[in-house]
Amino acid sequence: MRRFRNRVTGVRQSVHRRTAGQPAAARHLLPVLVVAVVALLDVASGAAMPWLPLLAAGPALAASTNGPRGVACVGALAVAMGVTLAIGHAAPVREPAGVVTALLAVTVASGLASALRVRRERVLAAVRSVAEAAQHALLQPVADTVGPFQVAVRYSAAAAEARIGGDLYALLPTPHGIRLIVGDVRGKGLPAVSTAALVLGVFREAAHDEPDLLGVVARIERSLARNLGADDFVTAVVAGYPPSGHLEIVNCGHAPPLLISASGEVAAVEPSRPAPPLGLRALSGQAPRLQRLAFAVGDQLLLYTDGVTEARDHTRAFYPLGEGVARHVCDEPAHTLTALHDELLEHVGGRLHDDAALLLLRKRTADEPAYAPSMCEAAF
Template sequence: MRQARIHHHDHRPRWQLTKPFSALRAPVRQTAPPRGDAPSGVSDARRHYTSSVPVVLIAAVAILAFSGGTGLSWLPLLAVGPALAAATSGPWGVIRIGVLAVAVGAALGVHGGAPGNEQAIVLSTLSAVTLASALASGLRKRREQVLAAVRSVAEAAQHAFLKPVPATVGQFQTAVRYSAAAAEARIGGDFYALVPTPYGVRLIVGDVRGKGLPAVGIAALVLGVFREAAYDEADLLDVVHRIERSLARNLGPDDFVTAVLAGYPEADRMELVNCGHAAPLLVHDSGVLPVEPVRPAPPLGLRALAGEAPGLQDIALADGNQLLFYTDGVTEARDHKREFYPLVERLSRHISDEPSRTLAALHEDLLAHVGGELHDDAAMLLLRKPARTAPVAPNEPDALSGPRCSSSVAAE
């Protein structure tokens, strides 16, 4: 991953250190909502509803006080209006709510015949709560801006770290789905890469032990080495050896990476090297078949302890076949009954000729299985080899065989 330049001169926002009241004066820049949020119409309706709650509350207090004739006994509840507005409105919106609360409090005091000193104390309290709530609202807006900026940086980091995969790479139709478990994150410890090389299309899908920034750093290291070695090394096993040597110099004693690498060096043949990772799923006419490694190998980073080298496995890949690569965040996702997600069964149910549509259906089904929120990073990469049709030969007479007939290669 190309590392973004981050300056560490001051980790705290400057407005928070020197000018806490500038939040009331500085205009708040509107930022576009991240992808996947509610439509703007729904957001505006929700915002309008929540901003009207303090007004409704103040009106309810006024009705109770005027109808009950209890004087100042209801006035403390008016402070809830500006305090609640701080969570939903901007600073000036809070001030408007506060002015309304003070006006209602003054009217209630006059209506109830409250002594002047008591009424002054209550109204001063309402004013102080309003100012404090306005300041809190300004600081909240600023923090929302910072969060939006951080999310945009994470979005850019994701595109550099996990580069978008086009719909077609080499001979394959492709699609990717990725979800990070960390809150507000765009990237995690799962990774993938798919690159065309002089030796055919090559890919890697893997999972770093652990979560958070350390896992992201290791995943970036693996992807960087893979993207270089995939172009340099003619043998897929040599690509694995390059990654292993790099990890041996950089991993901690408890770190390791599970990964599966694949290459397509020639027609109808796919090479696989599985290093402790979940078996890819081959989709063909007979159904969905896990491609278990013939020679199991330890995860990357543990070869020195295990003393076993990975082996190269060849599988036939006919036209129309598909290969699904995934991480354990998919298969180990549990529902409320603690049952794992049945990936093989659900893939058979949602498979289609469009990889993007297949993964979209799988992703929605996975979220429904876990109740809407994943608790681990999850990645899926699907390849489909389209059926090829041979070019139609012109019907020209031939001295030996007569007229030529058009022919095609049927999808298996």
């Protein structure tokens, strides 16, 4: 089944690559089509010269769709078409000469603009490759299965063209069991990314070193107290699944996780005592408390950031995450999060206005394969 699934995925990707090239080819041919349309209008109208200056639209448009060589070809075509039509109309030499001069000037200017655009695109591609490398270093990919859990993650940055933002997540196996964190940094932009990197770096070290989950939280708190400003903080849920087989949760001012039973019931895991976000403990004097929950086979835990629950539609209504989970939950976390993410984007009209992260883990039996056909695949 996994081999069949991978084969279908490969076919889908190859089809996408073939179809993705078709719009690009159409854009390259669009300037030629513009020149042809202007020429046809000139022939159909029978006018002596009024339509010919519009041939400059061809090389001007080519500056945004073609490279310098393509602009030169379209400009040459426009000049040849203008001369041919002017001769056909038996226009005075001075008039077609003026049109040709204008076409040459537009072609040269468009070629320079195209060269600058190509150069900027190359620089942007290099910057994007660096951003993707930073994303993989900061938000490292999470395996589909970690220990006794199936895991799925969905992350969307609100900033246009961005891959990373102020939300953070990590899940890793340690000598003390599986440990994970989902958090939200106050603010946006590069400062938020810097703080997220700091939190994740400390968490990855502390998760391996500290035998107690509260010790992990304390390490993060101390680091943030030294490095953050007075008004900066991070809300987070730190969770663990030690060898004893129960679920541990420490909530630091974050939205409560959703516990989904094997029967499909959804309940919010509210903290037994409110605790301040990370970085603000010194101001409040309150320490977070460890919660222990039973986590049976088939149970699931959903951690998320407020970019999900505070997403609004055109009527300013919040996205009902609990209801969405109840509608889409199944025994394959990746399918559940895909359905939730699609519904969330539909709710907001296609684009989120805040970073949003979703992390879902499901406890499977010891003999359950890492991937098995499920009821979620009925639509596949």
